Amino acid sequence: MEDKREEAIAILNGLVELELAGAVRYTQYSLMIFGHARIPIMHWMRQQASEALTHATEAGEEVTSMGGRVSLDIGQLAGTHHASVDEILQELVVHERRGIELYRKLLKLTEGWSISLEEFARAKVRGEEMHLAEIEKMLRRRGDA
Numbered sequence: 725m726e727d728k729r730e731e732a733i734a735i736l737n738g739l740v741e742l743e744l745a746g747a748v749r750y751t752q753y754s755l756m757i758f759g760h761a762r763i764p765i766m767h768w769m770r771q772q773a774s775e776a777l778t779h780a781t782e783a784g785e786e787v788t789s790m791g792g793r794v795s796l797d798i799g800q801l802a803g804t805h806h807a808s809v810d811e812i813l814q815e816l817v818v819h820e821r822r823g824i825e826l827y828r829k830l831l832k833l834t835e836g837w838s839i840s841l842e843e844f845a846r847a848k849v850r851g852e853e854m855h856l857a858e859i860e861k862m863l864r865r866r867g868d869a
C-alpha cells in the first residue's frame with residue numbers, strides 16, 4: 725500500500741513536470757505561428773497552454789492530497805525553432821503521447837486500489853486522447869477524407 729502511494733506520487737509529479745513543460749511549449753510555439761492560419765492556430769495553442777497549466781495544478785493537488793511533496797522540476801522544454809507548423813505539431817504529438825502514457829500508468833496502478841485516482845486518470849486519458857486525435861487531424865492534408 726505504501727509502495728503504491730509512493731509510486732502514485734512519483735507518477736503524479738512526473739505529470740506536474742510534463743504538463744508544466746507543455747504549458748511553456750504551447751506558449752512559446754504560439755509565438756512562432758505566421759501566415760494565413762496564424763490567428764486560429766495561435767489561439768488554439770494558447771488554449772492548450774492554459775489547459776496544460778490546469779492539468780499541472782490538478783496533478784499537483786493530487787500529490788499534496790496524498791501527503792506528498794510537489795516536484796519543483798519541469799519536464800523537457802522545446803529545444804528547436806521548427807521550420808513549419810507541421811513540424812511543431814509533430815513534436816507536440818510526441819509530447820502528448822508521453823502524457824497519455826503517464827496517465828495510463830497511473831490508471832493501471834490505481835485500478836482497484838483508489839477509485840478517486842482511477843477516475844482522475846481515466847478522465848485524463850480520455851481527454852488527452854481526444855486532444856491527440858485533434859492534432860493528428862490537423863496534420864492531415866486539406867482534402868483528405
Ligand SMILES: [Fe+2]
Pocket residue numbers: 743775776779823852
Ligand atoms: Fe494535459
